[in-house]
Amino acid sequence: MRNDVLLATGFKKMDETVTKFQGYQFIGQVNYRRELIASVKNLNPDIVLVSDMLSGTEDLTDILSRIKMEKPSIRILYMTVAPNANDVPRVMALGSLVLAGIYPFLIEKSVTPTQIQYAMENPVRREDVEFLLKYHKKASEKNNSLFELEEELEQDDVEEDGYKNVFNISSIKPGTGKSFISVNLSTIVAKYGKKKDGKAPRVALVEADLQNLSLGTLLSIEDDKYNLKTAMEKIATIVNDKGDLSDDMEKVESVNRFVLECFRPYHKVKNLFVLTGSKLTMEEIENIQPFQYIYLVELIANEFDIVFIDTNSSLAHVTTYPLLRLATKTYYVLNLDFNNVRNNTRYKTTLENLEILHKVEYILNEDYVPEYMKMYGVEEPEELVFTAEHVRDSDFNLAGTLPMIPKSVFLNRLYSAEPIVLDETGAPYTLLPRLEFARIANQIWEIDNLEWLEKEYEKQKEEFSDGKKRKGFFSR
Ligand SMILES: Nc1ncnc2c1ncn2[C@@H]1O[C@H](COP(=O)(O)OP(=O)(O)O)[C@@H](O)[C@H]1O
Ligand SMILES: [Mg+2]
Incomplete structure (x- = not known):
């Protein structure tokens, strides 16, 4: 066994005493903590005799564990005053040395040469100093907050598939019900969308049909300072038309905050945020760029769980x-006008060429549902020949159909800025449209009242067919 000893006690009298021990070669002496690592490297000792008396402010436990890590076979005889059992930081520090394989030689008040020699010949064992780990053990017992292994998220191909939570409402001709549908879909998701972790989904609704600003009126949202125009103007101060973003991060942050502020909450459903500008003139927004x-x-x-965009038809x-x-x-959005359906068929080629057809689904609006219409007392003189079924059969991937709503109801909801999906039980004649909206929305986000609506509508149909109030079920 090689017995080359490096002295690093910082204690002259002790070094003199120790060098008299038989059977050891004393190959060097270190006077400062900061020199210890280099000296160990140069002199390659088998034993390092070290104590807190070694000069310097550096953390000795850190230095010693580094030496041990670099040279695991080295024996470090670290003489230190036995800590007070309640001195948590000190016990923890010495415990860390134990974990690193350095078992300190604990001294009560003083030490004799014989005791040092004994310790050099009989290395301190782990079990002698294991009590220094008591706080480590306590700490690891307490830590019952475990972490989980999360599946690697699949990289979204935004370029190809778009943002997973962004949905457009569009049509090939104006006036087919885009705004009506955008407003109701976003309201139903915000109001009845299943909560996640106790939180209702945050829904955004964006006005992008600049020729026909509707959302502000449909939801009674108006703000002179925070609106579509001011948001877009702010954006133009940090991005140019090539998409280059300003590198002034502070400015970008402040613009982002402003833009998000422009999404105004709908007063009836506070987790629906709308970017609109119903008072803006055409001239004020005509320069908005892609x-x-x-x-x-x-x-x-x-920033939002779900985003709906009411787009332009062209x-x-x-x-x-x-x-x-x-x-x-x-x-x-389609309707039963055969001409409109044919044009949509032709339009598919365009969408295909633009590589977006695979992301397109259709909503048939103003569907003609005789059983529902009879309930509110409307009977058409002729049976409809070209129906929703025909639309479905002509290869339109229908996400859903929405019935023709009585004009008075439609106009009243518009005027009071209350989307039809907010109708309560008391409005039986809006049950079917509410149900259909819930069915479509449910494909995007789980809808809590879907089941209830299904049952209610079934009940309604049964009651009606019982013939109790055959004529004009809902009519006064
Ligand atoms: N399901 C419906 N039932 C009855 N009328 C409807 C329905 N959907 C739309 N309308 C009528 O169509 C008009 C245009 O709707 P809107 O949502 O403004 O269309 P767009 O946004 O596509 O221009 C409405 O004012 C309303 O008269
Ligand atoms: Mg519109």
Whole structure:
């Protein structure tokens, strides 16, 4: 056994005493903590005799564990005063040495040369100093907050598939019900969407049909300071039309905050946030550029659980195409007008060429549902020949159908800025449209009242067919 000893006690009298011990070669002496690591490297001792008396302010436990890590075979005889059992930091520090394989030689008040020699010949054992680990053990017992192994998230291909939580409502001709549908879908998700971790989904609704600003009126939202125009203007101060973003991070942050502020909560459903500007003139918004919408969508896709965008009907409108790319799905609104259906068929080729057809689904609006219409006392003179079934059969991937709603009801909800999906039990004649909205929304986000609506509508149909109030079920 080699017995080369490096002295690092910082204690002259002790070094003199120890060098008299038989059977050891004393190969060097270190006077400062900061020299210890280098000296060990140069002299390659078998034993290092060290004590707290060694000069310097460096952390000795750190130095010693580093030496041990570099040279595991080395024996460190570390002489130190036995700690008070309640001195948690000190016991922890010495415990860490034990974990590193350095078992300190604990001295009560004083030590004799014989005791040092004994310790050099009989290394301190782990069990002698294991009590120094008591706080470590306590700490690891207490730590019952375990972590989980999470599955690697699949990288979304935004370029190809769009943002998973962004949905457009579009149509090939104006006036088919885009705004009506956007408003009701976003309201039902916000109001009846299943809570996650106790929180209702945060839903955003964006006005992007600049020719026909509707959302502000439909939800009674108006703000002179925070609206579509001011948001877009702010965005233009940090991005240019090539999509280059300012590198002034503070400015970007402040613009982002402002833009999010422009999403105003709907007073009846506070987790629905709407970007609109119903008082704006055409001139005020005609210069909005695609890059502004692109930036906007990228920002809010990360801030909201679900984003709905009420888009323009014309693909020729500059903002329409980028929005179709950014969304995971676009609902095209159709109606039973055979001419409209045929045009939608032709339009599919265009959507295919733009590589967005795979993200398109259809919603048939103003569907003609005789059984429902009879309930509120409307009977058409002829039976309809071209129906929803025909639309479905002509290869339109229908996400759902929405019935023709009595005009008075439609206009009243519009005027009071209360989407029909907020109707309570007391409005039986809106049960079917509410149910249909819940069915469509449920494909996006689980809807809590879907089952209830299904049952209620079944009940309603039964009662009606019982013939109790055959004529004009709901009519006064
Ligand atoms: N399901 C429906 N039942 C009855 N009328 C409807 C329905 N959907 C739309 N309408 C009528 O169509 C008009 C246009 O709807 P809107 O949502 O403004 O269309 P868009 O946003 O596509 O221009 C409404 O004012 C209303 O008169
Ligand atoms: Mg509209």
